[in-house]
Amino acid sequence: MSKYLLIMRGTDESNAALMADIEELMARTHRFIEETVKAGVLLAAEGLDDPAQGVVVDFSGETPVVTDGPYGETKELFGGFFLLDVASKEEAVEWAKRVPAAPGSKIEIRRVPGSDEVPQVGE
Amino acid sequence: MGTADVEAVWRIESARIVAALTRFTGDFGLAEDAAQEAVAEALVSWPLAAPANPAGWLMATARRRAIDAIRRRTALQDRYALLAADSTADSAVDEEIDPDRIDDDVLALMFVSCHPVLSPEARVALTLRVVGGLSSEEIARAFLVPVPTVQARITRGKKTIAAAGVPFELPPAAERRERLGGVLSVLYVIFTEGSTATSGDRLLRPDVAYEAIRLARTLAALQPDEPEVHGLLALCELTAARFPARTGPDGSPVLLDEQDRRRWDFSAIRRGLAALARASARGLGPYGLQAAIAAVHASAPSVEATDWDRIVVLYEALGRVAPSPVVELNRAVAVAMASGPEQALAIVDELIAADRLPGSHLVPTVRGELLARLGRRPEARAELELAARLCANQRERSVLLRKAAALS
Numbered sequence: 001m002s003k004y005l006l007i008m009r010g011t012d013e014s015n016a017a018l019m020a021d022i023e024e025l026m027a028r029t030h031r032f033i034e035e036t037v038k039a040g041v042l043l044a045a046e047g048l049d050d051p052a053q054g055v056v057v058d059f060s061g062e063t064p065v066v067t068d069g070p071y072g073e074t075k076e077l078f079g080g081f082f083l084l085d086v087a088s089k090e091e092a093v094e095w096a097k098r099v100p101a102a103p104g105s106k107i108e109i110r111r112v113p114g115s116d117e118v119p120q121v122g123e
Numbered sequence: 124m125g126t127a128d129v130e131a132v133w134r135i136e137s138a139r140i141v142a143a144l145t146r147f148t149g150d151f152g153l154a155e156d157a158a159q160e161a162v163a164e165a166l167v168s169w170p171l172a173a174p175a176n177p178a179g180w181l182m183a184t185a186r187r188r189a190i191d192a193i194r195r196r197t198a199l200q201d202r203y204a205l206l207a208a209d210s211t212a213d214s215a216v217d218e219e220i221d222p223d224r225i226d227d228d229v230l231a232l233m234f235v236s237c238h239p240v241l242s243p244e245a246r247v248a249l250t251l252r253v254v255g256g257l258s259s260e261e262i263a264r265a266f267l268v269p270v271p272t273v274q275a276r277i278t279r280g281k282k283t284i285a286a287a288g289v290p291f292e293l294p295p296a297a298e299r300r301e302r303l304g305g306v307l308s309v310l311y312v313i314f315t316e317g318s319t320a321t322s323g324d325r326l327l328r329p330d331v332a333y334e335a336i337r338l339a340r341t342l343a344a345l346q347p348d349e350p351e352v353h354g355l356l357a358l359c360e361l362t363a364a365r366f367p368a369r370t371g372p373d374g375s376p377v378l379l380d381e382q383d384r385r386r387w388d389f390s391a392i393r394r395g396l397a398a399l400a401r402a403s404a405r406g407l408g409p410y411g412l413q414a415a416i417a418a419v420h421a422s423a424p425s426v427e428a429t430d431w432d433r434i435v436v437l438y439e440a441l442g443r444v445a446p447s448p449v450v451e452l453n454r455a456v457a458v459a460m461a462s463g464p465e466q467a468l469a470i471v472d473e474l475i476a477a478d479r480l481p482g483s484h485l486v487p488t489v490r491g492e493l494l495a496r497l498g499r500r501p502e503a504r505a506e507l508e509l510a511a512r513l514c515a516n517q518r519e520r521s522v523l524l525r526k527a528a529a530l531s
């Protein structure tokens with residue numbers, strides 16, 4: 001048993017495809033959330049605003065530098081997440097396959113280590 | 124697809140498949156057998172060719188196995204019944220699960236798995252198997268019993284359900300509250316097995332506790348208006364939040380006053396407090412009160428800065444709604460913290476005089492601690508040694524012996 005973060009990565013095209021039918025997207029997302037709640041696995045879920053509206057705080061220099069706009073040059077931008085508490089990585093993958101998504105988008109799955117995995121003094 | 128992938132789909136789908144098949148066949152045992160046959164087939168065929176829709180494949184295969192079983196059975200009984208069962212079974216069992224009905228069916232499945240006609244062991248095994256989607260091997264590992272024992276409990280359980288003619292439906296309103304209490308106590312037994320392992324060499328088995336939390340979340344989603352469901356969920360979340368701090372690097376127990384509270388799982392505490400708020404809607408029941416006690420600990424920066432007066436009050440309330448010697452003993456511990464060991468010792472001695480917890484290592488454990496605080500060292504040592512002899516968990520026993528030795 002472990003927590004996994006399902007990180008939604010969309011391109012401009014895939015985001016546009018999803019937003020083209022917002023009713024359909026909302027209905028499918030609602031169904032997915034309901035299913036994960038009833039399965040006892042959903043801990044948190046959020047969708048993010050347009051990356052162009054984002055701000056980046058860059059710590060490369062001596063003092064943090066703030067720039068407007070999306071993060072870096074990557075084509076696939078972080079658009080939202082689901083945090084699941086599941087029995088295995090395979091189960092996280094199976095749920096990820098059921099997330100409402102559009103062609104061109106990707107879901108990155110990352111395990112969230114528990115605080116019991118932080119090394120203790122004496123280890 | 125590998126075994127772990129098949130198991131993952133099964134984990135997600137099993138309760139709904141067994142519930143839907145039980146609804147259509149009216150036979151819980153048959154539905155469970157058919158679902159198990161389907162997953163066994165999946166374990167063989169999916170690694171060779173993965174289906175496009177794994178969930179639909181499982182449902183369709185389980186349905187076919189159920190129909191096969193009905194045909195075999197009715198062929199033995201009555202030719203006319205065969206025809207009747209054949210036509211209803213084929214038309215009634217759809218490929219897709221009816222979303223409007225399935226929640227009630229999964230809930231009914233929980234009530235059947237925790238039915239009072241079953242032995243407590245069978246309730247636990249059936250709940251983990253049919254609602255949780257665990258294999259017999261996983262259940263055996265969780266409860267430290269041999270696999271054939273688990274299989275026998277499940278087989279016997281299914282026969283008991285059939286023999287008693289338990290209907291597949293939600294309990295009638297008059298029995299609902301009591302039956303729900305039965306379901307909650309099964310989930311609590313599973314959680315407790317993970318949070319204070321009754322035997323074996325490990326203090327905690329978080330995987331077992333996780334199964335209970337997952338099932339409690341499902342129940343809370345299906346019965347959102349039942350405060351005690353949220354109370355149990357809150358209790359589990361708040362207790363599990365302390366797991367990361369409860370064992371040291373070598374697996375030995377770390378008691379509350381020595382725990383590094385920075386290691387507590389703060390998102391679990393937040394979930395627990397949210398569930399407790401929902402449990403408080405109409406006054407707290409026994410699980411809600413225990414959760415409220417856990418919440419006081421979870422919100423305290425240290426043992427010294429804990430609101431022990433509030434914990435005493437909560438234990439008094441718990442003693443009124445669910446009187447038990449264990450609650451009395453815990454109240455004694457809280458009283459010791461709030462008002463000193465003298466008053467607490469009086470409560471413990473009353474328990475001993477009434478012989479209300481015979482053979483438990485907890486009474487001499489607490490009595491020994493109180494005597495030690497009162498400076499009565501030889502008596503304290505004798506009590507802790509007695510506690511160690513009575514304790515079945517090896518990890519706890521070694522802590523007791525260490526404390527006793529420190530008093531000599």
